[in-house]
Amino acid sequence: MAVVDLHCHLLPGVDDGSKNMEISLELAADAVDNGVTHALLTPHHLNGVYVNHKADVLTATAKFAEQLQLNGIDLKVFPGQEVRINGDLLTAIDQDDILYADETGKYMMLEFPDNEVPAYTKAMIAEIEQRGVIPVIVHPERNTAILAKPELLLELIGQHDCLAQLTASSYVGTFGKKVANFSYQLIEAGQVNVLASDAHHLPGRKYEMRQAFEKLTKDFGADRAELFERSAENILNGNPVERPIVSEIKTKRRGLFGFRR
Numbered sequence: 001m002a003v004v005d006l007h008c009h010l011l012p013g014v015d016d017g018s019k020n021m022e023i024s025l026e027l028a029a030d031a032v033d034n035g036v037t038h039a040l041l042t043p044h045h046l047n048g049v050y051v052n053h054k055a056d057v058l059t060a061t062a063k064f065a066e067q068l069q070l071n072g073i074d075l076k077v078f079p080g081q082e083v084r085i086n087g088d089l090l091t092a093i094d095q096d097d098i099l100y101a102d103e104t105g106k107y108m109m110l111e112f113p114d115n116e117v118p119a120y121t122k123a124m125i126a127e128i129e130q131r132g133v134i135p136v137i138v139h140p141e142r143n144t145a146i147l148a149k150p151e152l153l154l155e156l157i158g159q160h161d162c163l164a165q166l167t168a169s170s171y172v173g174t175f176g177k178k179v180a181n182f183s184y185q186l187i188e189a190g191q192v193n194v195l196a197s198d199a200h201h202l203p204g205r206k207y208e209m210r211q212a213f214e215k216l217t218k219d220f221g222a223d224r225a226e227l228f229e230r231s232a233e234n235i236l237n238g239n240p241v242e243r244p245i246v247s248e249i250k251t252k253r254r255g256l257f258g259f260r261r
């Protein structure tokens with residue numbers, strides 16, 4: 001069975017992820033150890049620090065794939081971008097400088113700034129959707145504005161068609177209890193659809209996909225873990241994603257909630 005990681009910074013020397021090919025190969029081997037079979041490579045794009053044009057990512061991904069093969073690492077890699085919402089995004093889409101999660105351009109891995117959901121977000125998402133693209137909001141659990149006001153995410157999922165990606169490390173507690181609890185609540189409320197590593201090469205940060213899927217199975221059952229795996233595969237393939245029933249975040253952390261979908 002395919003295990004797809006939709007968000008990782010494995011490409012060497014293009015952003016704050018892997019610094020060089022040696023580290024990239026190490027991270028790729030880690031991914032394989034974690035059961036990952038397919039990885040969408042998502043360097044930062046248009047985040048105010050890094051620009052990774054479509055053409056450059058395509059070339060770098062091909063080179064990396066070659067090295068993976070030479071080194072016997074059985075990971076299939078695909079070119080992508082972690083796209084930051086910003087004033088130039090629609091122009092970048094219209095100028096064909098965006099890489100989507102899938103080849104057909106149906107899903108976009110979309111990032112917000114760490115501490116806010118910009119006021120123009122809804123209007124821009126409407127424009128993105130008009131172009132036939134569904135944003136997959138990356139790590140909403142790490143956005144301090146959403147953490148303080150979870151309705152911000154619910155509106156984008158409810159009123160728009162957005163999907164959301166939870167980061168494995170958040171869920172297993174690498175960023176602290178608050179983020180871990182919020183991750184749990186987002187899964188419980190059906191507001192996130194997939195788990196991804198967002199792997200960087202940072203001290204104290206490991207490839208935590210296996211651990212996160214084990215926790216997901218323990219907390220919410222094998223069905224939910226399978227749904228997440230299937231959804232990641234569907235996003236990579238540009239297929240429709242089956243959505244769980246979405247509800248508001250519950251204020252109490254735990255209760256007798258059955259599996260909902």
Ligand SMILES: [Fe+2]
Nearest residue numbers: 007009082198
């Ligand atoms: Fe990322």
